[in-house]
Amino acid sequence: YAISLEERVAERTAELQRQKERIEAILHSVADGVVVTDRAGNLVRANPAAERLLSSARAEGTDLAAFIRDLALGLLPSAAQSTVVIAGRTYQARAAPVRGEAEGDLGAVVVLRDVTYFKELDQLKSEFVSNVSHELRTPLANLKLYLTLLEKGRPERRATHLQVLNQEVRRLETLIEDILDLSRLETRGTHAERIPLQMDEVVRQVVRSLAPQAAVRNVHLSFEANPVPPVKANRDQIIQLVTNLVANAINYTEAGGKVILTLRVIAREGKPWVALAVKDTGVGIAPSELPHIFDRFYRGERQRHMAPGTGLGLAIVKEILDLHQGWIDVKSHPGMGSTFTVGLPALDATSGEEGPSP
Structure with missing residues (x-):
């Protein structure tokens, strides 16, 4: 009997050891910081992720x-106070009591989760809503004003009021379309059909469609095409990309200026790219503004006064390029014009696949 009891005790001890090792392995593999406290809130156990956070703090x-102790003891009354910033990253802490069947509360388990990404998303959402509200407010105010003038103003001014109303409606329409374009790119852009595309055909189509706009502004629009391989891309998205770049160049080039498009193959990081350069002799971009030109709703000081716009055109360009693993370079000097160069991976002529990655 004694031998059998010893065997059972040994088996039970071995089982407990195995369970302990499994729990240890789980705690070590968890990316979140996990801390165990006693009834007084003192730290009695921490997994490696939590130890790194404690060390950084x-x-x-x-x-x-102390923050973990207060949280474990329920001394932090609001959810906002259960976050902490460590090494520039935001962590959300949650505590749960550990209860024994007979002893009651034995302490607490505190989990620290990195929520930096979600905080940034919330900030972006807030900024986006604020920007959209601001951009909508001006045309809506103008619509309200000119509707009042149309109703109560002098009859001989009605044609002018109607013209302004049409302009503001078009401005609102453009803004809403640009916002919807960005939304579609973010939600469905990666699933859009991609086919082998001849970039010279796309660029010629865009040049033809924007030639009347350039003529009205007395801007010379030209296209220099060199033989290039196809790219694998969504045709509608690439047309939109080229249209946005060329339309911007026309809008911000003064009468008598030039917009020159050049298509060629270049090597970059050991990989062939089909590169389209859009060069203008326009107003240029100030060095302090260059880092912000792809931000949503951003418009430079001079650009804001030269032509109407939403500040979303270049953001859409950047989004499309990101979806196609492309890139964009900008060179600009105030008063001397700008050159926007975009690159898309060239298709291998024999296999029909994109060229090898570096």
């Missing part, structure tokens, strides 16, 4: 252990 002079 100490290096910054942040008392993370």
